[in-house]
Amino acid sequence: MHELIEQVKLGELGRDFLRSQGPKSAFDCGQCISRCKGECCGPCPIPKDTWARHQGDVQGEVKDVIDDGAGFVHVVTTTGNCAFKSPEGRCVIYPQDGAPDERADVCRRFGDESHPMLTCRWQDKHGRVRPRDERRRLGRKLVKIQNRTLARLREEVAHSGGILPLD
Ligand code: SF4
Numbered sequence: 410m411h412e413l414i415e416q417v418k419l420g421e422l423g424r425d426f427l428r429s430q431g432p433k434s435a436f437d438c439g440q441c442i443s444r445c446k447g448e449c450c451g452p453c454p455i456p457k458d459t460w461a462r463h464q465g466d467v468q469g470e471v472k473d474v475i476d477d478g479a480g481f482v483h484v485v486t487t488t489g490n491c492a493f494k495s496p497e498g499r500c501v502i503y504p505q506d507g508a509p510d511e512r513a514d515v516c517r518r519f520g521d522e523s524h525p526m527l528t529c530r531w532q533d534k535h536g537r538v539r540p541r542d543e544r545r546r547l548g549r550k551l552v553k554i555q556n557r558t559l560a561r562l563r564e565e566v567a568h569s570g571g572i573l574p575l576d
């Protein structure tokens with residue numbers, strides 16, 4: 410169930426990123442950001458400590474902050490984007506100059522292709538920019554996976570009487 414929930418979160422996020430691990434070392438959002446506009450940075454879990462430390466970096470208007478009781482907050486913004494996504498699509502808490510990465514694991518891993526929903530439409534894990542046809546094909550595939558995952562989650566919620574089993 411945890412994996413399923415994580416898949417759904419990732420799907421909703423559509424979201425963010427690859428930037429710091431192993432084979433994705435050549436991955437560079439900077440080469441795509443003017444076109445992708447940070448499409449990966451939808452709502453995502455934010456570690457509670459990070460949220461507390463970065464209140465001055467919050468972008469736009471926050472409608473709600475939901476504590477999941479597991480060390481993360483889920484921040485609902487008026488734009489539907491992550492609270493740390495700038496209007497240009499950049500992550501304002503992205504670590505600079507060797508500073509520690511305070512983002513959620515899903516943000517750190519995005520783009521490493523270890524799961525379909527951790528795959529960036531704009532470039533592969535090696536930093537190769539995808540041509541338009543490939544990007545579109547991949548987008549369709551990701552939407553299908555997301556819809557399938559959401560359907561499974563709805564089924565599980567229905568079978569559990571409306572209460573999501575977390576274990
Ligand atoms: S290149 Fe991909 S991972 Fe980077 S900001 Fe754009 S959509 Fe997100």
Ligand code: SF4
Pocket residue numbers: 424425426449450451452453491492493494495499500501502503512513516
């Ligand atoms: S914390 Fe940064 S990388 Fe993660 S979703 Fe928000 S803006 Fe994107």
